[in-house]
Amino acid sequence: MHLPRRLLSGLISTATAFGLMVSSSTAADMGHTRTRAAMEALVARDDAPGVLAQVADGAGVWNGSTGTADYATGRPREAGDRFRIGSLTKPFVATVVLQLEAEGTLGLDDPVSRWLPEVRLGRYGAAAGRPEGAVTVRQLLGHTSGIPDYTADPALRAAYFSPRFPKVRMRTHSAAELVRRALSRPPLFRPGTGWSYSNTNYLLAGMVIERATGHSYATEIERRVLRPLKLRDTSLPGTSPRIPGQHGKEYSTLFAPGADPPVRDVTALNPSLAGASGEMISSAGDLVRFVRALATGRLLPPREAARMRTTRRADATDRYGLGLTERTLSCGVTVWGHDGTIHGSSTAAYTTPDGGHTIAVNLNGDWSDGARDLVEAEYCD
Template sequence: MHLSRALLSGLIATVTACGLAVSSSAAADQGHARTREAMEVMVEQDGVPGVLAQVEDGAGAWSGSAGTADYTTGRPRLALDRYRIGSLTKPFVATVLLQLESEGTLRLDDPVGRWLPDVRLGEYGAAVGGPHRSVTLRQLLGHTSGIPDYAADPALRRTYFSPRFLVHRWHSHTPEKLIERSLSRPPLFPPGTRWSYSNTNYLLAGMVIERATGRSYAAEIERRILRPLKLEDTALPGTSSRIPGQHGKEYSTLFVPGAHPPVRDVTRLNPSLAGASGEMISSGRDLVRFMRALVTGRLLPPRQLAEMRATRKAGSTDRYGLGLTERTLSCGVTVWGHDGTIHGSTTAAYTTADGTHTAAFNVNGDWSGDTRDLFEAEFCH
């Protein structure tokens, strides 16, 4: 499907006028009216297809939606819709690795080369003129390894972050081949000396889990997290292009610059391009349950949870731990969680440290920037 942004704006206005854009009335907002308004602003002003919210706080559970799940049918987004969560996969991977550390299977300060001797990271620190330092598992989880992001590779971006994606989106990828793109480039800095977000780190972390357990990171996430928490909407699709179960459409401008680039339906794609850095599918209900369980200690012993929450500066309002972001909102409230973007989908889930107020948002489009205004509206009302 090929629609212009101008035409989509007209469709959104029509849907809104017909009363289909918002699934929760003001009377049923349960104190989330500002959040609902922020969602509508994203649809009406940013031109995204739709926004879906799931919140749990002292008043109970609330779900809301704005816009549409499908430009063709005009159906609204529904509370139990599943969607791709991109880098929100990372807290799941980090949790498994920290569980393995708590069990004595590995140590956070193990060199990656101990587990992946074929990757040849041993001299990586020396390559940037610093003292010899081996990249460690801790540095992978905390994005302090200095390893470049494979997703920033110019050749990969020309193929997968442009209209050429429509031809190549069915291709399968192995983490080894994706990692080669990073290791062929100079390190960004000596390991452990700075912070720089790199999806390559989590491809490596997924490989370490497999080497340490004899099972794939997907099998370990399912066994250790999905089943115990009964996250029935959450899946690791591997190379499958489908979103299983109830879902809407996901749309992309394919990162074409300009005021009104064409919008494409990219619901079906092979997520092995993201792998352990961002392949997962979930729902608002599952993400709220996972994030609350994680920060309140249901998944990790106190020492490992403290390691995960030991953060360093990663932006003007964010700090990053081991697979977990600490964000301070304008009203002074601190929340913990992660963001995730993949073609056609933008997701974020955050919770207060005590787990009493948790929110997950999804936008079924990838051109809207981020979801910060939604969290400001939800947590700072």
């Protein structure tokens, strides 16, 4: 699909007039009127083709959706839709690493070189005035390693974050290849002395899981998290371009410049470019269950849960722990969770510290910060 966004906006208005794309929920608004209004506003101003959300709180479970899941058919977004979750993969990976630490299989302060001697981190050790392997497993999970983000590689950005994407989206990448791209650049800072979000850290964390367990990180996530929590909508596709089960389309402007760039259907893509930093697929219901389980201690012993929540400042509103964001909203409420963006999809899942009030949202478009706005709308009445 290659349609101007102004034309797509017109299609939305027409479809709404015929009742094809109205908001829906499984119950009354249950106190989520502000969230519903924010969802509808995102679609109305063309910040997303469609939006869905699930909230679990003291009043029960509320599902809301608005907009379209498929421009070609006019199908509305539905509560059970699956979607790509991008960097919301990271808390799943961090959970497995912390479980392995609790079991004594590895240590958070282990040098990465202990597990991955073939990954040459000598220049990072030299930068810290320490021997090779200065970067630790803890620093990977907390983005304090100083290792550059492989997605900032100029050649990769020119291919994958531009209108050239349709030509390369089915290519397969290995974690080792992507890590080498990152390590070809100098360290951002001495390990442990700064903070910088880097997807490379989680590619390495996935590799550490594999070396420590003898199984892929996908196998360990499935065994340790997905099956115990019965997250049946959640999967790790590896190199498969498909979204299994019920799902709509996912759309992107492919980061094209200008006020009205074309929108393309990018639903099918090979997620090996994201790997352990962002390959997963899930649903709003599964994400609500997952972040609540983290908050209520179902996945980690108290010591490891506390380590996951030991944070440092990331920006004006966020602090980052080990695969988990602590966000202070405009109204002063603190929530814990993560955001995730990948071509065609923008997701957020957050909960209050006690797990009593949880939201998961998804936009099937990648050109706005609307997921963050919906979290604000839910908690800041």
